Amino acid sequence: MxxxxxxKQSKFPSEAAKAVVNAIYTGNWIVQQQQxxxxxxxxxxxxxxxxxxxxxxxxxxxxVLAITExxxxxxxxxxxxxxxxxxxxxxxxxxxPKDRRAVDVLILPAGxxxxxxxxxxxxxxxxHFDALGVSKxxxxxxxxxxxxxxxxxx
Amino acid sequence: MxxxxxxKQSKFPSEAAKAVVNAIYTGNWIVQQQQxxxxxxxxxxxxxxxxxxxxxxxxxxxxVLAITExxxxxxxxxxxxxxxxxxxxxxxxxxxPKDRRAVDVLILPAGxxxxxxxxxxxxxxxxHFDALGVSKxxxxxxxxxxxxxxxxxx
DNA sequence: TTGTATTTAATGTAATTACATTTAATTTTA
DNA sequence: TAAAATTAAATGTAATTACATTAAATACAA
Numbered sequence: 001m002x003x004x005x006x007x008k009q010s011k012f013p014s015e016a017a018k019a020v021v022n023a024i025y026t027g028n029w030i031v032q033q034q035q036x037x038x039x040x041x042x043x044x045x046x047x048x049x050x051x052x053x054x055x056x057x058x059x060x061x062x063x064v065l066a067i068t069e070x071x072x073x074x075x076x077x078x079x080x081x082x083x084x085x086x087x088x089x090x091x092x093x094x095x096x097p098k099d100r101r102a103v104d105v106l107i108l109p110a111g112x113x114x115x116x117x118x119x120x121x122x123x124x125x126x127x128h129f130d131a132l133g134v135s136k137x138x139x140x141x142x143x144x145x146x147x148x149x150x151x152x153x154x
Numbered sequence: 155m156x157x158x159x160x161x162k163q164s165k166f167p168s169e170a171a172k173a174v175v176n177a178i179y180t181g182n183w184i185v186q187q188q189q190x191x192x193x194x195x196x197x198x199x200x201x202x203x204x205x206x207x208x209x210x211x212x213x214x215x216x217x218v219l220a221i222t223e224x225x226x227x228x229x230x231x232x233x234x235x236x237x238x239x240x241x242x243x244x245x246x247x248x249x250x251p252k253d254r255r256a257v258d259v260l261i262l263p264a265g266x267x268x269x270x271x272x273x274x275x276x277x278x279x280x281x282h283f284d285a286l287g288v289s290k291x292x293x294x295x296x297x298x299x300x301x302x303x304x305x306x307x308x
Numbered sequence: 309t310t311g312t313a314t315t316t317a318a319t320g321t322a323a324t325t326a327c328a329t330t331t332a333a334t335t336t337t338a
Numbered sequence: 339t340a341a342a343a344t345t346a347a348a349t350g351t352a353a354t355t356a357c358a359t360t361a362a363a364t365a366c367a368a
Contacts, residue, residue: 001306002299007224009210015291016283020184021226022298027181028227029302030174035326044354056163064317070161072175073182076355079318101316101363129170131304137169140301143294144176145156148183150285152155189356198324218347230325233348255333255346 019147037121041114042088046073050081051115054091054107061104063096090114173301191275195268196242200227204235205269208245208261215258217250244268 003022004010012018034045043051053070054062068078082105085091090111096102129137157176158164166172188199197205207224208216222232236259239245244265250256283291 001303003295006302007226009224014280014284015288015295016280016286019283019291019294019298020280022295023177024181024184025226026298026302027178030178032229046354065315070163072161072179073355075186075357077318079316080354083318096316099316099364103317126168126170126174128305129173129301130168131307132170132300134169136297136300137173139293140173140297141157141169141176143290143297144173144180146286146290147283147294148160148180149155151282153285200324219345227325229327231348233346234324237348250346253334253346257347 023144023147033125037125038118041118043114043118044084046071046076046081047084048118050078050085051090051107051111054105055112055115057107059106061094061096061106063102063104065102067105085111177298177301187279191279192272195272197268197272198238200225200230200235201238202272204232204239205244205261205265208259209266209269211261213260215248215250215260217256217258219256221259239265 003018003025004012006025007021012021031045034048038045038048041048049072050067053067064078064082067082071078082091082093082103086093090108092106092108094104094106096104132140157172157179158166160179161175166175185199188202192199192202195202203226204221207221218232218236221236225232236245236247236257240247244262246260246262248258248260250258286294
């Protein structure tokens with residue numbers, strides 16, 4: 001289903017306006033799918049994202065600021081997301097010895113275990129996209145990058 | 155800046171995983187830009203979206219359900235969004251004469267005026283994307299549509 | 309060194325979102 | 339028709355987000 005049918009909007013002012021709407025819509029569409037996948041695990045999309053970021057550190061701690069820099073949605077409050085993950089005993093929070101303003105966050109074995117479980121479901125879900133073929137996915141990544149970058153070259 | 159630098163993540167499990175992240179990130183990126191643009195007008199992105207949908211009806215009323223079907227984010231509560239717009243005197247809400255369960259919503263002249271003002275700013279913003287060229291934008295729309303559609307063809 | 313600025317995280321809050329439930333009207337069906 | 343099911347919108351609520359402010363630690367500059 002094209003964006004036009006999805007939103008029951010036959011005309012757009014321009015191809016660019018359509019692309020803007022299409023990008024937002026597609027992002028929301030993915031997030032909603034992810035929400036469904038994550039519900040059984042008691043994780044929000046943002047919490048899942050933070051866990052994956054921490055896993056990517058291979059056991060090294062990260063400060064809250066470093067987490068924020070890697071988050072998909074910079075607006076959401078990393079401090080409170082970490083709170084939730086601490087409550088669930090998925091991560092550990094401790095004062096950073098080098099800089100006592102900062103806070104080190106570490107993923108715990110329980111967090112890694114949970115991610116492993118989620119990975120199964122995520123992989124199955126992601127398999128759908130393989131049908132597009134790697135070159136088309138590369139093209140998509142290329143175009144989305146360009147779409148954002150064209151802004152800097154005002 | 156490519157998605158890899160934006161998120162400081164050098165490796166992705168697959169091109170598809172990267173595309174998923176890229177689509178979410180790009181959608182959020184646009185929404186944040188729009189948020190900034192709309193702030194001076196006292197509108198949220200969702201409220202703006204509802205106003206544009208109503209304008210598209212050329213003065214004909216729409217029910218809350220019909221608005222929901224056209225919204226970019228189906229999860230947000232059209233009923234309460236309309237509330238906010240009524241408070242600001244941008245739209246009118248009245249009982250639908252044909253079906254008293256339903257509620258007709260109409261954009262008011264003040265709403266149209268506000269949209270006209272926003273249009274100025276939006277158009278300037280959108281101009282950046284023209285640099286990509288129509289054919290590349292068409293390609294982007296085509297790929298995003300395919301990306302979602304590949305799901306139905308499990 | 310001492311005062312000022314900056315950085316890092318946490319917190320307060322108002323608004324919004326997610327999700328379930330309720331209310332009222334209409335449609336279906338027995 | 340009367341009862342049951344469905345539909346449309348509103349509402350209640352808990353959680354989350356947006357945004358500003360605060361608090362504490364560190365860096366910097368006079």
